[in-house]
Amino acid sequence: MGDMSFTAADVAKQRSLRRMKGVATGLLVAVAVVYALATWAEHRGAGAWAGYVAAAAEAGMVGALADWFAVTALFRHPLGLPIPHTAIIPTKKDQLGQSLGDFVGDNFLAEDVVRGKLRSLGLSRRAGTWLTRPENTDRVTAELATAVRGSLTVLRDADVQAVIGEAITRQAGARDISPHLGDLLDRTVTAGAHHRLVDLVCARAHDWLILHRDSVLEAVEGGAPGWTPRFVDRRIGERVYRELLRFVTEMRDSPDHPARGALDRFLTDFAQQLKDDPDTRARVERLKTDLLGRPEVQDLIASAWSAVRAMILTAAEDEHSALRRRARAALLSLGHRLATDDRLGTKLDGWVTDAALHVVSGYRAEITSLISDTVASWDARTTSRKIELHIGRDLQFIRLNGTIIGSLAGLTIHAATQLFT
Known part of the structure; x- marks a missing residue:
């Protein structure tokens, strides 16, 4: 009742x-x-x-x-x-309630009545004019920030992390990434975007050889047969070290070094294999599956939500954060467009009207029954x-x-x- x-x-x-x-x-x-x-x-x-x-x-x-x-x-x-x-x-209480519901449905929820009323309101222009006022935009921005903080506070991190992890794993597992990797590698090599990485590797290799000369010599000597004299092993080690250092130095300083060209050809061939070779693609897919199944990768995916959540919360709480400034600017821009762009306003008003008419026509009986059922329960x-x-x-x-x-x-x-x- x-x-x-x-x-x-x-x-x-x-x-x-x-x-x-x-x-x-x-x-x-x-x-x-x-x-x-x-x-x-x-x-x-x-x-x-x-x-x-x-x-x-x-x-x-x-x-x-x-x-x-x-x-x-x-x-x-x-x-x-x-x-x-x-x-x-x-x-006659129940009959009066039913009659009142029918009266409301026939005279207030009729499609022509709803359409005419919404058309006369000019909702988009009113909303745009309201949003062009800075104090209103600040208010909406603050309310949106509060809503974001409330939503993130209510959500349980474990649940969100589980959903994100499952979604990423499912999407990555359902797609063959080899062709995409091949296209990316092919475009990278064609554009020469990998040259900086090669330069960095060569520079770091040169610096490492300079700092770890003894380690290289010990490695060469340690791999020599036991019957060779020590001074011979030492001479061979020094020769190997000098050749390695010369090779890395020339490769670092010469953009046209043959090794660089060989590396480009290797990467180009590998990109083609990623796209066309079934064996290469199968091996990449197995590697992808193994990586996705590793606990470390799942923990990394889960930790991404914590980082994103903390970043959003910090930005939402700070009135001068880039996120809130951009949201405010977007709202001001939207308000200006709604207030001045008749074409956009007409389109938006049409969407609102169509949505309202859909609700009215589809749920008129439920709306009017709310009146009659409520009166009947009294x-x-x-x-x-x-x-x-x-x-x-x-x-x-x-x-x-x-x-x-x-x-x-x-x-x-x-x-x-x-x-x-």
């Missing part, structure tokens, strides 16, 4: 209704007393005036009683008597009392008017009767 409890406002309305009922009833009692006195005076020979007063008071009583009956019959049985077609609201007696509290005070003026108009009508009728008899 719907919540029909009486509020403090209802209590105040109830006091006002009682006062108006007292005024209307008091006026009825007053005209009844006047009628009794005027009739008594007329019988005592007070004169013609007593008849006029008595006729006016009598008609006023009739009018007051008739209107009291009409007003009371809306909410209850007058004097508790089950007179037909009384207590209309409690008896208690009949309590519903009648609530409605009476809201309109009963105004209805008491009907009783007052009935008394006054009835008195004037009675006086007029009595005067006309006396005039033509």
Whole structure:
């Protein structure tokens, strides 16, 4: 059953209704007393005036009683008597709710009504004009930042990390990455974008050889047969070291070094194999699967969310962050376009209208049933009392008017009767 409890406002309305009922009833009692006195005076020979007063008071009583009956019959049985077609609201509550729902559906949710109203509002231009004011843009930006912070606070990191990890793993596992890697490598080599990396490797290799000469010599000597003399191993080691250093130095300093050309040809051939060779592609896919299955990779994917989350939270909390500045600038730009670009405004208004009409046409029955079902769930007696509290005070003026108009009508009728008899 719907919540029909009486509020403090209802209590105040109830006091006002009682006062108006007292005024209307008091006026009825007053005209009844006047009628009794005027009739008594007329019988005592007070004169013609007593008849006029008595006729006016009598008609006023009739009018007051008739209107009291009409007003009371809306909410209850007058004097508790089950007179037909009384207590209309409690008896017909459900039918009234259904009729109210149908009325709203036919007159407020009709497509032409909704379309005309939305068209007359000019929503896009209003929204654009509102957004062009800096204080409004600041407010929207702050509200968006609050919403972002709230959303990120509610979300559990473990759940988000699991979803992201699963999504990345599933998408990466479902796609053959070899052709994409081949295209990327082919474009990189063709554009010469890898030369800087080669320069860096050569420079680092040269520096490493300079710093680790002894390590190279020990490696060469350690790999020599045991029967060779030590001085021979030493001479061979020095020769190998010098050749290595010369080769790396020449490769570092000469962009046209043959080794660089050989590396370019190797990378070009490898890119072609990634795109066309089934064995190479199969090996890359197996490597991809192995990498995705490693715990370290899954931890790296999961940790990416923590970094992104912290970055977004920091940017959302800082009023001067680049994120909030860009959001504010985007909103200002959007507001300016909506306020000045009629074509964009017309298109946006059309989208809003179509969406509203879709909701109205598709869910009209559900919307109107909300009214009828809600009214049906209310208690009949309590519903009648609530409605009476809201309109009963105004209805008491009907009783007052009935008394006054009835008195004037009675006086007029009595005067006309006396005039033509």
